[in-house]
Amino acid sequence: MTLDQVRENQEVIVRNFLGGFGFRRRLYGLGIYPGERLKVLNNALMRGPILLEVRGVEVAVGRGVACKVEVELCPEQK
């Protein structure tokens, strides 16, 4: 699944980015790497940006960005 489909308060692990060099580097800059654990704090499904928690820091990503981040639900939430 991609990050935009994750519900509020669910935790996920980043798998892959479907974007180019610049796209990856901007996410890396905020500590979002494959294998990193994220918590979705705020996601109005179908519209608007998404608020994430990455290692105790809040990060906002647009919906278009979230569509290009492949994630997997953390095992305990499946």
Add this chain to the structure above:
Amino acid sequence: MSGAKISFPHSSNSFLRIALVGQPNAGKSTLFNAVAGYKAIASNFPGTTVSFTETRLRIKDKIYQLIDLPGSYSLSGCEPAEKVTRNYLYQHPPDLIVNIIDASTLARSLDLTLELMELGIPMILCLNMMDEAKRKGMEINISALSRILGLPVVACIANKGAGIDQLFEQAQELLTKPQKPLPIKFSQDVEQVLEGLRQALKGVPERIGLAERFFLLKLLEQDPDYAQTLNLIGEEKIEQVNKFQQALKQSHGREPDEVICSERHGLALSIFEKVTKIRLGKITGFQEKLDFWLMHKYLGYGFMLIILFLFFAFVFWMGKFLEEPLLGWFEQVQNFLSATLEKSLLSTILLGIIQGIAGGVGIVLPYLLPFLIGLSLLEDIGYLPRVAFLMDSFMHKIGLHGKATLPLVLGYGCSVPAVMASRTMENPRERFITAILATLIPCSARTTIIFGLLAYFLGPGWAVFIYLFNIFVISLIARIFMRFQPESADGLIMEVPSYKLPMTSAVLKKTWFRLREFVIIAFPVLILGSIVLSLLEFLQLIDWLNQALKPLVVYVLGLPEKTGVTLIFGILRKELTLIMLAQALGTTEFLSIMTKSQVVVFVVFVVFYIPCLSTLAVLYKEQGWKGVGSAILITLFISILIGLLFRLILSAIGYG
């Protein structure tokens, strides 16, 4: 700190240079301002609009050059600020790098530290915001961190002034005995590839003048900018580079840049785990609760409206409070001078100068000052990124994203800081469009016209209508821009910092810096423009101007001929339009001379037409002649079109 003996600003090469480098929000500027006082000189870096600031710094009787580079998450140069930082670091390698880290985001911040170490420049690590880290439940072992990295590490809380002296003492010590940092090694197979490439490209990095390890890694990362340097090293070597890139790609099954970045990040994480004991490492409960309300998908917008309303109420209240006594005072001076001086060329110029200063000090500053204070407050508290978050979906509809909200909101105060704020946008297209759109937002000066003319004479409903209509037109123009320049692929990716209690000194200093930037750009223009207008009056060219503008003013817009010159004044300063209108018509009872529909057309035209000179000056600074030219053409076109449209519609429905 710099004393009286130092000469500004020529001998910049004779001092040792210390560069402050860190991720956005790490507190670089707080640290910089703490030591720079009022002596900072803003300078523009060639080729971009994102600036860095430098100052002289005195440590124990020795003077250094301190440079505050724009915040960068990495040295990849994906964002304009990062490009400036990176180009500075390798075009003018400083003698020392002070890498500032927000200790509460240590894990992520160490990535940049490791990348900086590859540059081979002596370096010192400053762990800032130690109090914030503690609040998040982190305990950092500083001596262990220093040992692992092989760098001096100093803990500090820059906004409270703690640890700053110690930091610069350490810096001085390192400068007297410079020591290049030893890069931390990646995993063995990556190091092997790196070694192979090093052998293949022997002598090349030296020839180009870059640190070897940094250069080789950038080549492997397929960094777009470094691809250009490949042309310098010859075709056969390029094949070598490709071979090693392929090797990395095959052994890891991922793009080479992903491999290197992940290596760096992996190292950063393992160092982080070795030196930190985390009890919580979470967003504080306070922040989580507050954000639940302030960033709520529905209620968040309500809170935003309330906060923005309070903000503007504060600005208008303070502005009025300051404006009246100041203007009264200037009027006295003016009256005194015009009564005592004989009317001559010289006295006309003198009065022009005083009028210019009066406008700047008496009309613009009273609104700009509380506006900048309020803005710095909202900024330091950390509310603005939340606004950007809330507005993201709307901004996407007009081809921008959340970060463009700030410049546009700023536009309601004054177009000058609004255009300046457009530099935070990542790509040139968004910067350009945001800057142009920001000039179309009715600033506080235009607001005085909307209220003073429309609301006062025709009722507040008209004022509300104009504001909504303005937003509609701006969205429309943005959509047209979208046609010509499609939206770029990347959207919003933004850190939302934790809430902080604003420090009075920091807020005041920030206000002062911005105010000074405005004064330096706008005041000369205001004063010069006032002189020109006084001369026009002196030489009795006003009638001639009215004649020249007649085709537009009378035939297209259907306004009284005398209003022509007020529009010229309006380009100088928007508030002047209202003052000059009273003067030109010889009364403040405008409805005795103008019809209701003429008032509407006049206001609509003034709201949209050419930005004031101060705004054009910053536009030139940010976007060059292209920005100034586009702004003038677009605003003229829109204002004439809309003015004509209103005239036709109002006469068709038979309004006053």
